Amino acid sequence: MNGVHDMGGMDGFGKVEPEPNEPAFHEKWEGRVLAMVRAMGSAGAFNIDTSRFYRETLPPHIYLASSYYRKWLLGLEDLLIDKGFVTKPEIAAAHAQGKAKPVKKGKFRLEDVEQSLVRGHFERPAPAPAKFKPGDRVRAKNIHPATHTRLPRYTRGHLGVVERILGCQVFPDSAAMELGENPQWLYNVVFDGTELWGPEADPTVKISIDAFEPYLELT
Amino acid sequence: MTEHDHHHHDDHSELSETELRVRALETILTEKGYIDPAALDAIIQAYETKIGPHNGARVVAKAWSDPDFKKALLEDASKAVRTLGHMGRVGDHLVAVENTPQRHNMVVCTLCSCYPWDMLGLPPVWYKAAPYRSRAVKDPRGVLADFDVSLPKETEIRVWDSTAETRFLVLPMRPKGTDGWSEEQLAELVTRDSMIGTGFPKTPGGPS
Numbered sequence: 001m002n003g004v005h006d007m008g009g010m011d012g013f014g015k016v017e018p019e020p021n022e023p024a025f026h027e028k029w030e031g032r033v034l035a036m037v038r039a040m041g042s043a044g045a046f047n048i049d050t051s052r053f054y055r056e057t058l059p060p061h062i063y064l065a066s067s068y069y070r071k072w073l074l075g076l077e078d079l080l081i082d083k084g085f086v087t088k089p090e091i092a093a094a095h096a097q098g099k100a101k102p103v104k105k106g107k108f109r110l111e112d113v114e115q116s117l118v119r120g121h122f123e124r125p126a127p128a129p130a131k132f133k134p135g136d137r138v139r140a141k142n143i144h145p146a147t148h149t150r151l152p153r154y155t156r157g158h159l160g161v162v163e164r165i166l167g168c169q170v171f172p173d174s175a176a177m178e179l180g181e182n183p184q185w186l187y188n189v190v191f192d193g194t195e196l197w198g199p200e201a202d203p204t205v206k207i208s209i210d211a212f213e214p215y216l217e218l219t
Numbered sequence: 220m221t222e223h224d225h226h227h228h229d230d231h232s233e234l235s236e237t238e239l240r241v242r243a244l245e246t247i248l249t250e251k252g253y254i255d256p257a258a259l260d261a262i263i264q265a266y267e268t269k270i271g272p273h274n275g276a277r278v279v280a281k282a283w284s285d286p287d288f289k290k291a292l293l294e295d296a297s298k299a300v301r302t303l304g305h306m307g308r309v310g311d312h313l314v315a316v317e318n319t320p321q322r323h324n325m326v327v328c329t330l331c332s333c334y335p336w337d338m339l340g341l342p343p344v345w346y347k348a349a350p351y352r353s354r355a356v357k358d359p360r361g362v363l364a365d366f367d368v369s370l371p372k373e374t375e376i377r378v379w380d381s382t383a384e385t386r387f388l389v390l391p392m393r394p395k396g397t398d399g400w401s402e403e404q405l406a407e408l409v410t411r412d413s414m415i416g417t418g419f420p421k422t423p424g425g426p427s
Contacts, residue, residue: 008329008356008380013349016365018412022343024267029241031266034341035259036245043253052331068332068347070237077244086247094243096250108254113261117270119310119337122384150382152329154356166312166385186383197357205376207356210383 001146002153004060009154009197030069037076042116044104045085049176053148054079124183126168131213132187136162138216140189140209148176151215155207159219160191163208171212185213271340275388276409277303278338279420280402282315283393293317296388300338309337310386317390318416322375325363325416326387327355333381335388339411346415356380366417389416396423 007013025031037051055063055075063071080086084101108116132138142157143149150172166186174182193205248254278300282289291299296313313335316324328334329352334342345351354362359376363369370376379387391413397405400423412418 005330007349007353008327010349010353013353016345016348016350016354016362018345018366018417019343024271024341025263026344027238029238031263032241032245032259034266035262036241036248036254038262039254039259040248045253055331064349068344073237073241073244077240080244085253086244086251090247091240091243094239094246096247100251100253103253107252108258110255110258110261113258113265116262117265117337119312119386120384121311123311150330152380152382154329166383169384172383186385188385190377202358202360202376204372204374205359205378207378207380209380210385212383 001056002144003056004063005056006153008152033069033073037072038116039108042112043108046079047175049148049172050178051079053176122169123167124170124181130165130185132162134162134164137219138162138189139219141215141217149173151211152209154196155191155209158191158195160189162187163190164188166210187211266341272411275338275414276406279390279409280405282390283405284402312385313388314385315388315390318392322377323370324377324389325359326379326389327352328381329356330382335386338388339414368418389414391420394420394422
């Protein structure tokens with residue numbers, strides 16, 4: 001979706017402000033939110049792409065005005081309500097009211113923590129051979145899916161070169177909508193800065209994205 | 220002790236509203252039997268104490284010291300890092316990219332906050348915020364200037380936008396004047412930002 005989360009190339013947000021000796025969390029609740037997202041994801045309530053999609057679909061003015069973990073909280077609430085794990089009246093009452101809908105892998109316990117800290121594995125057997133190879137000139141398609149996608153707007157319609165093949169992986173556009181993993185070949189594709197930002201752009205800059213095969217066409 | 224005792228003055232501030240909301244959700248998830256709050260404590264503790272840039276720094280220091288390891292790291296970073304042991308949490312799809320005098324690498328996630336957490340810990344706020352995400356791909360030299368970093372005009376800058384599950388770790392250049400240093404000494408020079416590409420490693424005798 002063409003949301004405000006897709007920020008590459010936008011102007012007006014000001015300077016980057018690094019914070020010296022930044023703590024892991026600025027507020028205790030931030031850690032609780034991170035841990036709840038990890039725990040419910042590990043328990044099988046949702047996949048990582050769906051959780052990203054729920055943060056992206058926050059209304060733009062809320063997305064832009066909320067801190068990072070506040071966005072995680074709002075996205076998590078919406079997601080758990082939509083999937084039937086909690087209800088709006090429960091949130092309002094701050095207590096459970098009805099029976100719990102079973103979660104795929106069962107309760108998230110202490111012994112599940114170690115595994116939840118390991119990043120997931122996203123490579124899958126390939127249903128077909130890769131269409132592109134390193135060195136191929138490709139165009140990022142001019143597509144505008146209204147749902148979740150990982151093809152950033154600033155690359156759409158532009159020419160790049162396949163630099164490496166990253167295997168066949170879970171396709172976020174499908175997984176986010178709970179339409180199955182639909183594995184697709186993934187490529188690192190490099191664009192010249194001047195191709196993306198025009199002839200006035202810094203000629204020493206190159207930008208790459210990881211692009212799934214359905215995002216690309218041969219030129 | 221009741222909730223009321225704590226929130227006399229800031230009942231309506233965003234912060235306390237958020238705190239109450241977080242507490243409410245955790246209560247519901249606990250009561251419904253989805254989570255054990257002690258497991259949440261353990262996740263938080265891991266991020267506060269165990270998972271941080273010291274992991275990435277060890278990898279970089281090893282690559283600076285051991286040419287075979289460096290080669291393996293650049294070929295398959297997940298596999299190479301696993302050979303170090305004590306870093307069981309490294310995930311798949313880790314890619315190390317090497318800085319050279321000709322090319323400087325910089326990592327961003329324009330869409331959210333993708334970051335090699337297992338190597339660097341939680342991403343800093345600036346990495347997840349709009350100024351960095353919007354400008355890193357369009358004006359990387361301007362962004363580097365915000366970090367007081369400048370590169371020679373002719374140096375190629377390669378920005379890696381983390382749009383899938385690949386996680387990029389920058390392998391910075393080894394500082395001069397470190398011949399004969401041990402891996403432990405070298406690791407002390409490796410900063411988090413030098414592994415994102417928004418900084419350089421510390422230099423021997425330089426400000427720490």
